Amino acid sequence: MSTTAISTARGAQPGVGQATHSAFVVHRNGSVATSEDLAALAFAGHAHFTAMQVRDGGVRGLDLHLARLRRASAEMFGRALGDDEVRAHLRTAIQAGPAEMSLVATVYSSDGEFTAASPGARLQMLVRTAPASAGPPGPLALSAVEHERYLPQLKHVGEVAKTHLLRQAVADGFDDAAFLDRQGRFSEASIWNLAFWDGSAVVWPRAEMLVGTTMGIVRRQLAGIGVAQRERIVTPADLQNLAGAVVMNSWTPGIAVRRIGATDMPEAPAFLRALHDAYGAEPRTAP
Incomplete structure (x- = not known):
């Protein structure tokens, strides 16, 4: 895109x-x-x-x-x-x-x-x-770069690395950047959470990261619509055995990812539909 x-x-x-x-x-x-x-x-x-x-x-x-x-x-x-x-x-x-x-x-x-x-x-x-936003249409190509945020569990300001790595990814022909920790595990992306599909369950990467509110919404609603979830370590070598990948944030519960690094990711329309259905099942609350 x-x-x-x-x-x-x-x-x-x-x-x-x-x-x-x-x-x-x-x-x-x-x-x-x-x-x-x-x-x-x-x-x-x-x-x-x-x-x-x-x-x-x-x-x-x-x-x-x-x-x-x-x-x-x-x-x-x-x-x-x-x-x-x-x-x-x-x-x-x-x-x-x-x-x-x-x-x-x-x-x-x-x-x-x-x-x-x-x-x-x-x-x-x-x-x-x-103005309201629903995010980019996708599918996106993500570079895979080593980066660990300070206080990763907090959504805090002053993170120059995220913009720098995004712009470097774009200069290299990608749309954005996905982050690997020092152990080689996928954690999150520049302003996104990552989620994967193994063909039967949503896979959440296990690493230090910010648990997004949209991620929290989806996780608590997936069970209600009968979709299994797993949490496990995901490395670049694991990507070839996965059946789909998305990014999500406050804009959207899922935008398809077509490539991470050098690995092409399969299209997974059922995965995307399940994430959007789960998000849609969450009621809105007025402050």
Whole structure:
């Protein structure tokens, strides 16, 4: 596929939104963000976030997003915003935008970065919205590169390697990059989780990684539609024995992967359909 498609799907970054029901809205702690609010964040790199798609004011896997923010805040800051406060900030941003949108909620500390934590520092929440996205159509070709993220279990900012490796993959004729850890195990991709198909079950790679909210939704819904799941180590040598591969993130529960490194992956329409059916079985919840 053209790399233009994946770049377009990633979308332009939203700016400060003032108009009601604009696709682009930026709020800090529930109020429209000012340029002064955002100036201090222009180069900030010590924060964590969650990303979601909003449809008709609702979000799939809202409980997973809230749990992600709680866990990451506890690990990075030693405390977390309450769920009620987070939901209120999400609700304010959603009500200010259209019925369908992409939304990113970022939590950071007023301490900033490159400083020791202070006891009275307040946690802040930045919510920004953009047009809805379903991701690129695929199928995608992924390079296979060695890379391990710091704090891989957290969805945090300031990861220059992911963009660098994506761009290197595109320069080498791929659409994106899949990551191998130092033991040669597939973990995740630049902004995606990986999933494989062995012909009868969904295979989740076993490695240190971020467990995505879409991945969590799919995993808990697959059993309900009668699809088996397994977790095991997947290496480049294992790819030739697998019957399909996909990437997934907040945009989509599955985009087909046609090649990883030098290995062509088979088409697996039943696999893709099962992932989308599982995701569709998850109800939307309004914050």
